[in-house]
Amino acid sequence: xxxxxxxxxxxxxxxxxxxxxxxxxxxxxxxxxxxxxxxxxxxxxxxxxxxxxxxxxxxxxxxxxxxxxxxxxxxxxxxxxxxxxxxxxxxxxxxxxxxxxxxxxxxxxxxxxxxxxxxxxxxxxxxxxxxxxxxxxxxxxxxxxxxxxxxxxxxxxxxxxxxxxxxxxxxxxxxxxxxxxxxxxxxxxxxxxxxxxxxxxxxxxxxxxxxxxxxxxxxxxxxxxxxxxxxxxxxxxxxxxxxxxxxxxxxxxxxxx
Ligand SMILES: Nc1ncnc2c1ncn2[C@@H]1O[C@H](COP(=O)(O)OP(=O)(O)OP(=O)(O)O)[C@@H](O)[C@H]1O
Ligand SMILES: [Mg+2]
Numbered sequence: 001x002x003x004x005x006x007x008x009x010x011x012x013x014x015x016x017x018x019x020x021x022x023x024x025x026x027x028x029x030x031x032x033x034x035x036x037x038x039x040x041x042x043x044x045x046x047x048x049x050x051x052x053x054x055x056x057x058x059x060x061x062x063x064x065x066x067x068x069x070x071x072x073x074x075x076x077x078x079x080x081x082x083x084x085x086x087x088x089x090x091x092x093x094x095x096x097x098x099x100x101x102x103x104x105x106x107x108x109x110x111x112x113x114x115x116x117x118x119x120x121x122x123x124x125x126x127x128x129x130x131x132x133x134x135x136x137x138x139x140x141x142x143x144x145x146x147x148x149x150x151x152x153x154x155x156x157x158x159x160x161x162x163x164x165x166x167x168x169x170x171x172x173x174x175x176x177x178x179x180x181x182x183x184x185x186x187x188x189x190x191x192x193x194x195x196x197x198x199x200x201x202x203x204x205x206x207x208x209x210x211x212x213x214x215x216x217x218x219x220x221x222x223x224x225x226x227x228x229x230x231x232x233x234x235x236x237x238x239x240x241x242x243x244x245x246x247x248x249x250x251x252x253x254x255x256x257x
Contacts, residue, residue, distance in 0.1 A: 012042040016172055016203050017062055021071035031057050033227040044204045046214040049224035055207040059174045063094045076171055092120050095165030095173040099181045101157040103149040109160050110145040113167045135163040139193050155186025159193055172203040223247045
């Protein structure tokens with residue numbers, strides 16, 4: 001993959017996403033507890049932890065799909081906007097890929113990709129199409145450009161979803177269990193695209209149970225339990241020498257099966 005996937009203003013190493021003392025409740029449930037996390041430009045942070053530990057909520061507050069109760073979140077030095085145009089601009093800077101692909105069923109693959117750039121980024125239609133085709137080429141589904149989502153396999157649809165997020169030229173990409181709805185034989189084709197992105201210097205926050213990907217692509221693993229960041233470390237340290245009981249317990253369960 002080439003240069004243009006990574007924004008030229010993404011100077012490596014600069015703090016891009018900063019969560020400072022973030023708390024979030026759902027009613028009486030305290031789902032994010034004093035979260036402090038800095039993701040630097042070009043960094044790949046893998047978030048793991050048991051079900052219900054707050055991983056998806058963490059992704060969602062970064063995109064302001066959920067509000068926070070206290071603390072602050074900044075994207076590239078700016079506080080997350082509350083609403084309106086500024087919020088739309090923020091969302092365009094944060095690419096998000098979910099477990100379910102959420103493609104527009106009644107639009108072709110190509111139209112799915114060009115919609116955001118033409119509507120939100122005001123890119124002209126011809127250029128949007130050229131860039132979309134280049135992205136589809138990258139993720140290996142250019143031959144499917146004129147088809148509709150239902151005509152593609154799950155792995156192909158998820159690669160389209162990644163291309164769609166990239167088409168907005170985001171500063172950071174958030175992935176929330178992007179492979180957990182896929183049949184096993186399709187997981188690697190999606191992880192390979194993600195590994196390529198990581199290698200190209202994309203800033204990424206990835207919630208995943210794919211420990212091979214974490215070892216291969218992550219700069220840092222963040223382990224969450226009960227709404228807290230319990231432990232964070234480079235993958236080679238985290239996987240071979242987890243410090244906390246919670247992480248040891250979690251790893252013993254997922255690595256044996
Ligand atoms: N909109 C909501 N309203 C109420 N409770 C919620 C809401 N969204 C999440 N929760 C609760 O917040 C907690 C954290 O949920 P979250 O989805 O962030 O966990 P997770 O780590 O992503 O889990 P999983 O691995 O199962 O995806 C859970 O107890 C969940 O039931
Ligand atoms: Mg989740």
